[in-house]
Amino acid sequence: MNTTQLECFMAVANFLNFSRAAEQLRLTQPAVTHQIRTLEDELGTKLFRRxxxxxxxxxxxxxxIHDARSILSISQRAKKRLERPSAQDIVEFPIGCHSFAMLxxxxxVLGDLVGQFPGLRPQxxxxxxxxxxxxLEDEEVEAVVGYHLQEGKRSTVVYQEVARVPLVCICARESPLAGRTALRLEDLAGERLILNDPMRCPPVLARFQGELIQERSPAELCFCGGIDEALCLARAGLGVALSPHLLPPAGDGLAYLPLEGVSPVSFGVFHRARKSSPHGKVFLRxxxxxxxSPAPGPDLPIDSADVP
Known part of the structure; x- marks a missing residue:
């Protein structure tokens, strides 16, 4: 079944006359008759009494009639959509990150980026x-937003810092800790810690968590899969979560308290060396x-041993 058959069918159904249908379609009458017969053969039934x-x-x-009209309408919409210049200019921009919270x-940034590149579609x-x-190394994403890994030997992936963010304690606003402006490590004594799976959180956080749990009992620990789950448990009042601090959504029911005496974490964008696209460069800016963040520093390689 093709659109020519359907157009012939609709024309004949409209005029109930093969000659007038052929004139409208600018085809010969035998051609219209042939299209109708092949359509009837495919459907296994007669559509007209002649x-x-x-x-x-x-x-x-x-x-x-209803089916033919629907099929033709879908076909025409698809054709018009693909004929538009903007459809031909669509460019995919796949970006990776490790959690929904980071999104x-x-x-x-994405809104401003698409404002400069209207055909860009971030994924x-x-x-x-x-x-x-x-x-990123397999070129399935063009950029990765995340925390800097251990610097080491040069690889095909480079990193540019966009900010240095503090490590914070996250708790429900109803928590007694929420009224503080900052916390020290000793303030966490007696608090239940909500811990991320070390395979699903920034390496720097995984190392810090490992140091905190050494002298704690199982009753003082609450394990979860990742930062998204940790935020949910913290909001429920089940303990204190730890995470590098980005831009929390307003009104999320959580308090974010800087942890004193802990070095900030480098946050930035990873991209492939010498393969950054024009929109990738604007995204970084x-x-x-x-x-x-201040003016860009040099690209930093990441240790390929840190890339499983």
Missing amino acids: TTKEVTLTQAGFQF SSFPQ LRVVPFPHLYRL LMREAFS
Whole structure:
């Protein structure tokens, strides 16, 4: 079944006359007749009753009008959509990050980016740390937003910092800790800690968590899969979560308290060396502006041993 058959069917159904249908379609009458016959053969039923005096629709023909009209309408919409210049200019921009919580930190950046590249379509990939940077090396994503890994030997992936963010304690606003402006490590004594899976959180956080749990009993610990689950448990009042601090959504019911005496964490964008696209470069600039980072420093390689 093709659109020519359907157009011929609709024309004949409209005029109930093969000659007039052929004139409208700018085809010969035998050509229209052939299209109708092949359509009837495919459907296994007659659509018209034809005599020397008149042409009428069969019951099957009446029933088929709606289907034929719908198919032609879908076909015409698809054709018009693909004929538009903007459809031909669509460019995908796959970006990876390790948590849904991190997505809340750069919607304005994506909006500004698409404002400069109207045909750009960002595609967000949320993938755990063990796989995230491998996607970048395999060129399945163009950029990865995340925390700096251990610097080491040069690889095909480079990193540019856009901000240095503090490590914070996250608790429900109803928690007694929520009234503080900052916390020290000793303030966490007696508090239940909500711990991220070390395979699904930033390496720097995994190392810090490992240091905190050494002298704690199981009753003082609450394990979860990742930062998204940790935020949910913290909001429920089940303990204190730890995370590098980005831009928390307003009104999320949580208090974010800087942890004193702990070095800030480098946050930035990973991209492939010497393969950054024009929109990738603008994305990096917009991210830096959004986090008020100073002028860009040199690209930093990441240790390929840190990329599983």
